C-alpha cells in the first residue's frame with residue numbers, strides 16, 4: 142500500500158470530499174496512533190474522552206488544546222517533549238493497533254524480526270529539529286524513518302505547488318542548523334531531483350562564496366531567510382554580479398513585508414533578474430513541515446490529508462470558515478513527535494476554500510499575512526519602561542522602509558546604570574544619497590505612531606552595522622538586542 146495519498150488527486154478534491162477524507166483520517170489517527178502518545182493517553186483519560194469518540198473534525202472540539210507550555214521542557218521537567226513521541230509497546234499495540242496490522246502479526250505473516258523492523262521504521266526517532274525561542278528551552282521535534290519519507294513528500298509537494306521543477310537548479314541558503322528551514326529545503330530539492338547546493342548560509346559557506354555559486358552555477362532557485370537575502374543581494378549588486386539565471390527566491394523563517402519584497406525586487410533587477418518570483422512559506426516546527434504560496438499573491442497551500450487547521454478566537458472558540466483568528470494545528474499522519482489541537486499563537490486573516498484562482502488547486506489556503514507568535518510572544522514582546530512593547534512591529538517598519546539599508550534596535554539603560562530608565566536606540570544605515578536628518582524625522586514619527594514608543598534614531602555606517610548584526614557570523618541576524626542587565 143502506498144504510504145501517501147496521490148497529491149494530484151488530494152489537491153483537486155472538492156471541499157466536501159476533503160471533509161469526508163479528513164473525518165476518516167482523523168478517526169483512524171486518533172483510534173490507532175494517538176494512544177501511543179503518553180501525553181494524549183493521559184489527557185484523554187483525565188477528560189474522560191475515548192479514542193473512539195472522535196469521529197469527525199467537528200468532534201475535535203472535545204479535546205483540550207495543547208500549548209507551547211505543555212510541550213516545552215523546563216528545568217524541573219526536562220523530558221516533557223518526550224511525552225509527545227508516539228511510543229507503542231506490546232500491550233498498547235494489542236489494544237489499539239488497526240485490525241489489519243494485528244492480523245498480520247497474529248497470523249504469522251510477519252516474523253518477530255519483521256515486526257520489530259517495521260515498528261522501528263515507523264516509530265523510532267532518527268532525526269530532530271528544535272524550535273527557537275529565548276524564554277523557553279529549545280524543544281525537540283523528532284522524526285521516524287517513516288516521517289522522513291513523509292517529510293520528503295511534503296517537500297516535493299511544496300515545490301510542486303510553487304512550480305519549482307526538476308530542470309531548475311537550486312541553492313539552499315538557509316543556515317545549517319537543526320531547524321526545519323535548512324532540512325526541508327535540503328530534502329525538497331533532493332526529492333524533486335534538482336541539481337542543488339546546500340550552502341549552510343552566510344555563517345558556514347560565507348556570503349562571497351554563495352554569490353559566486355549563484356553566478357557561476359547559474360542558480361535558478363534560491364532559498365533564504367529574507368533579511369539575509371537582502372544583505373546578499375545588496376553585496377552582489379555592489380559587485381555588479383550577474384544573477385540573470387535567478388527565477389525564484391523562496392523565503393522562510395521570517396515575515397516578508399511588502400516593502401522588503403519591493404527592495405528585493407529592485408536589487409534583483411539591478412542583478413539582471415527583474416522578473417524573479419518572490420515566494421513566501423509558512424513553517425511550523427510542531428507541524429514538522431511548511432506550506433507555500435503558488436505565486437506571490439496567494440495564500441499558503443495546505444495538505445488536507447496531512448493536517449487539520451482550525452481557526453479560533455482568543456477564548457478558543459472555533460470560528461466559521463474564512464474568519465480571521467489564531468491557527469490551531471492537528472496532525473493526521475506524523476509518527477515521532479505528534480501534536481493535536483496545538484495552539485500556535487500565530488494570527489491569520491483567514492483560510493480560503495475552493496479552487497485557487499492562480500493554480501486551480503482546491504486545497505485550503507491560509508491567507509499569506511500571518512503574525513507569528515514565535516516573534517511576538519517568546520522573543521519580541523518586551524517590557525520597556527514598564528510597558529509591554531511588541532518589538533515585532535519594527536520588522537515591517539524598518540525592513541520595509543525604502544531608504545533604510547540595514548537596521549538594529551538596541552535596548553539599554555540610560556548611562557548603562559541598572560537603576561536608570563530603559564532607552565531604545567534605533568541604529569540605521571541609510572541608503573546611499575539619502576538625507577539622514579529627513580529620514581530620521583520620518584522614522585521617528587512612524588515609530589511613535591506604530592510601535593508607541595519614543596526612540597533615539599542614530600546613523601551607523603553600513604559596514605559596522607553589518608558586523609553588529611552578525612550577518613556573516615550568526616545563524617540569524619541580531620535585529621533586536623537587549624543590553625539591559627538581567628535582574
Ligand SMILES: [Zn+2]
Pocket residue numbers: 435436439442497498499500501502
Ligand atoms: Zn494556488
